Amino acid sequence: MRVQDLETPAVLIDLDVMERNLARMAEYCRQHGLALRPHTKTHKIPELAYRQIKSGASGITVAKLGEAEVMVQAGLADILIAYPIVGREKAARLAALAERASLMVSLDSEEAVRGISRSAQERGVRVGVLVELDVGFRRCGLQRPEEAVALARLIQDLPNVDFRGLMFYPGHFMVSEPERRRLLEDVNVRLRRFYEAFDRAGLLIAIVSGGSTPTAYSSHEFAGVTEIRPGMYIFNDRTMVGLGVARLEDCALSVLVTVVSTSVSGRAIVDGGSKTFSNDRYRAGDGRGFGLVREDPEAEVEALSEEHGHLDISRSLRRYRVGERLTIIPNHVCTVMNLHDEVYGVRGDQVEAVWRVAARGRVR
Numbered sequence: 494m495r496v497q498d499l500e501t502p503a504v505l506i507d508l509d510v511m512e513r514n515l516a517r518m519a520e521y522c523r524q525h526g527l528a529l530r531p532h533t534k535t536h537k538i539p540e541l542a543y544r545q546i547k548s549g550a551s552g553i554t555v556a557k558l559g560e561a562e563v564m565v566q567a568g569l570a571d572i573l574i575a576y577p578i579v580g581r582e583k584a585a586r587l588a589a590l591a592e593r594a595s596l597m598v599s600l601d602s603e604e605a606v607r608g609i610s611r612s613a614q615e616r617g618v619r620v621g622v623l624v625e626l627d628v629g630f631r632r633c634g635l636q637r638p639e640e641a642v643a644l645a646r647l648i649q650d651l652p653n654v655d656f657r658g659l660m661f662y663p664g665h666f667m668v669s670e671p672e673r674r675r676l677l678e679d680v681n682v683r684l685r686r687f688y689e690a691f692d693r694a695g696l697l698i699a700i701v702s703g704g705s706t707p708t709a710y711s712s713h714e715f716a717g718v719t720e721i722r723p724g725m726y727i728f729n730d731r732t733m734v735g736l737g738v739a740r741l742e743d744c745a746l747s748v749l750v751t752v753v754s755t756s757v758s759g760r761a762i763v764d765g766g767s768k769t770f771s772n773d774r775y776r777a778g779d780g781r782g783f784g785l786v787r788e789d790p791e792a793e794v795e796a797l798s799e800e801h802g803h804l805d806i807s808r809s810l811r812r813y814r815v816g817e818r819l820t821i822i823p824n825h826v827c828t829v830m831n832l833h834d835e836v837y838g839v840r841g842d843q844v845e846a847v848w849r850v851a852a853r854g855r856v857r
């Protein structure tokens with residue numbers, strides 16, 4: 494099948510670019526002695542998780558238990574669920590899954606770990622636990638070293654759970670490069686306070702799991718980090734380019750769309766709107782727009798209706814025709830993947846692979 498035979502809108506993955514992104518990250522981790530545990534919430538496709546393992550990842554990360562279930566079903570054997578598992582039903586599902594794969598979870602509360610311990614004991618399985626720290630993003634994670642030490646001690650005392658180390662997510666690094674430099678210093682001050690407290694308590698930290706795509710290639714500068722969990726690096730997106738984290742030629746994912754109307758002056762309408770691209774905003778530069786039209790940098794994806802993408806072409810010198818096709822790099826790849834049943838791996842104009850986005854919509 495060729496790209497021109499695909500119906501639109503269609504999510505295209507440029508395989509050459511994706512393979513380069515995977516190889517580069519794996520090589521960086523090898524050079525710096527870091528374990529790579531890519532976050533698969535970006536693509537939600539077991540075949541791509543396998544490619545990451547093949548290119549050097551030691552295991553994978555997921556956000557939700559439902560994603561973990563899909564990955565285990567596909568045979569992936571070493572998974573970190575980087576999300577607090579809270580509630581009886583979820584703890585029971587986690588314990589059932591731990592019969593089939595090696596699982597770790599990150600969490601920051603006594604409630605979460607007690608529930609997991611209880612279910613794991615009932616099932617006769619063991620679950621690894623990372624204590625989550627807040628290093629400035631202010632989402633999840635303990636803020637005070639004494640709290641983290643106390644939770645680690647509780648984990649050591651509870652049956653069927655194993656304290657493995659610490660985890661943090663530097664989600665506040667979606668800022669400019671100079672700002673990221675400043676934040677890095679602040680994170681290191683915080684991390685060292687935690688390490689000193691664990692040292693004083695005589696608690697061994699085997700794993701410190703950090704990393705994201707914006708911080709990935711500076712991971713070796715984060716104090717004590719042993720593994721990283723970048724997700725978006727596999728594809729990159731407009732925001733990563735805007736933040737200077739990736740170049741345009743590092744963007745593997747684009748959405749193939751068709752121009753369906755040009756009747757309003759200064760406008761071209763394409764057949765993908767918020768149900769194709771998601772409404773996620775551009776988190777760099779002037780914050781405007783919903784994507785980058787590869788064929789025409791002067792066009793602005795100004796607005797999205799549910800099924801219509803509104804291109805402002807008033808500054809463009811290009812002539813737009815109904816029926817022609819464009820490729821648009823979205824603001825945020827992860828939410829795009831979650832909206833599509835299948836995506837196409839392409840090389841040149843050939844479609845080499847059709848992948849089902851098996852874990853899309855697995856929010857439970």
Ligand SMILES: Cc1ncc(COP(=O)(O)O)c(C=O)c1O
Pocket residue numbers: 532575662704705706707722723724725726
């Ligand atoms: C806990 C956690 N780890 C890792 C990542 C991956 O980071 P990125 O999306 O920047 O690749 C995310 C992303 O949301 C996350 O929430």
